[in-house]
Amino acid sequence: MVTHLGGCHCGRVRFEVRAPADIEVLDCNCSICSKAGYLHLIVTGEQFRLLSGTEQLSDYRFGTGTARHLFCSVCGVKSFYVPRSHPNGYSVNARCLEPGTVRSMRVSPCDGRNWERQFA
Secondary structure, rough: EEEEEEEEOOOOOOEEEOOOOOOOOEEEOOHHHHOOOOEEEEEEEEHEEEEEEEHHEEEEEEOEEEEOEEEEOOOOOOOOEEEOOOOOOOEHHHHEEEEOOEEEEEEEEEHHHHHHHOOO
């Protein structure tokens, strides 16, 4: 396990996440992830720490309202959020991790358009 740093485009939202150097991420085809190009690195609540930017975070919910889509209200980037599939953890956008700590990234498809079947 290594500590990865990341954040939004403008730098106001910053976080760290403990995860392997070789990460496995999900490429979801749901309506919001496919439009944003989000790559999910799922971690537990204990593995994630928000360093700055709480006051800049805006919350967007749709559908069941379970997922808390958090994005920077200044630059609009969603660098992490609380996913419906893991409500006690976080999904970190692997595209928002700073270079230098990720050795490799394996991307697997996720059928979020058929969420109930995918996460049954």
